[in-house]
Amino acid sequence: MLRPEFPVLSRGAARPALPDGGSGDFTEAWLRNRRLSEHTRDAYRRDVAGWLAWCAAGELDPLRVNFLDVNSYGRELEGATAARSGRPLSPATVARKLSALSSWYDFLVKLRAVEANPVSGADRPHVDRDHSATVGLTPEEVDALLAATEAETGPAAARNRAAVALLADLGLRVGELVSLNVTDLGAERGHRSVRFVGKGGKPRRRALTPSTAYAVDAYLAERAAAQQVAVPELAGPLLVTATGARLDRHSVFRLVRRLARTAGIPAWAQLSPHSLRHAFATTARAEGVPLEDVQDAMGHADPRTTRRYDRDRHNLDRDPAYVIWAARARRRG
Template sequence: MWRELGGTGSRAAKPSTVARALASVSSWYTHLVANTDGQFACNPVVAVKRPKVNAHTSTTAGLTLDEVDLLLAQTDDEAADRTKRWQAAPTPVRNARHLAALRDRALLRLLGDLGLRISEALDRDVTDLSYNAGQRTLKFIGKGTQQRERPLPAHTLEALDDYLAARAAHAGSTIDALSGPLFATTSSVGHLGRLAEPNVFTWLRRLASAAGIASANRLSPHSLRHAFATSARAAGVPLEDVQDAMGHADVRTTRRYDRDRHNLDRDPAHVLGRRRASRRAKPAEPADASENRTA
């Protein structure tokens, strides 16, 4: 049986974890069979029975639109508080915390507004910010090493500009002269590093707990990606547009992310029912008027 290490003991791995692991191993052997000139004659994993995983549901903890708003409000409050503390006594430590709060606020807005994968966001450099068709954009490498570009809405840009302006001021530079990671760690002595994914998990759960969200200890950055899809569909964005924005090859994957897809209020029966009711309410034309038009 597959096991996961955890503290002093172990536990059975989830079916989805086992399925992903087997898929990765199988993919590697398939590559070896095709590219090692006969050194590997077959894929030993191809016949291994894999656990069943429900392709129509996700184990990622979800967020409602109201909960996303609570997270955004919490980052706004923390950024304002740390800005006030830094302005009152601008020590190196307070400056680093001030920059971190502005960075976290910008990152949360980027994840919530664009629905990016966390790796797509954290791997970005300042130079990935660009312009296209009169809009400010972010260039990134999507799944499958695809070069992608998404527009940055005003809500995201406000927080990004605040963060980059503060970072440039701290470096005694301008925003245009900044380089390195888009979302950087800043030590009290000014050294820059790239923000790591585990740090985002810890920060997001702390933030959610402070915001009073019940599922705080189960949230992940991917929860924001799910919330993006659900909110976009609830706002009436066509499924294919959400699919393109999220970089999904299969529309069925996008549907899994839409947590509101089983909402009875969205059932087509309501649309058809209103249409038929409207048709019944429409007065019938007089017979002679129909005859005159035909003539």
């Protein structure tokens, strides 16, 4: 429920400014109204907070701005640099920030706190749907990464093997990986499986390959032995730190880059867990898996997103002209 201080308009009423200290509560109400991962919620909180800070600096009332103000904000974002990398914000990042604001204002419109969404008429940057900034991996590089993981020793080696196997064989998002719990593991019709909540709050289930199941079982057996309990007694997060806390996404990022460096992969410093997700899509399509099956496995709502992940989609070896020619040659006998 929204607190009384949040404005709701009657027809003809003036639009009041957001109350001091109230925008955070309002943003939380908006986020609770959407099915989002915690990572996406955090990003959207930062996006709205950045906009409100910009409005405050320019002495603008967020409830009285128009598309020209949003355009000015967008142009400033395009000239800004990311705090972590020091590089200019990409068009995709700017578009995502404006998309978050648009959703925020749509929520305000539904509550009649504003008459119209000022972002809807703004000039958003063009994002090439056929391009992704994620650095990909070849199948041979994935093999090398897995080999480096297998060669690891030490107290975290078994956990790391399970984490990388889940990323490589299932193409999970890093947020999906770190959110897994022990109780998400199961079996269905002879398949080892894992259930989780994917992007958009959608329940998902995937099959574990034999090698991934082996890596997960070995890790859980080692963890149970260390705790002096039976494996079925384990509970909580699937992947944990030495202190028993849930492994976080930043640790997985560092793990992938460290292993890639050990494996001798040239672009190791630019890799991320998402690189393994791209490799999953590319390899699946190259091996003849239908686009719709890859789309379902990755949890994409739009097949165009799946195609963008397929780094080999423009390879002339896959030109359908060859298939047509071969069929004609067979007919001619």
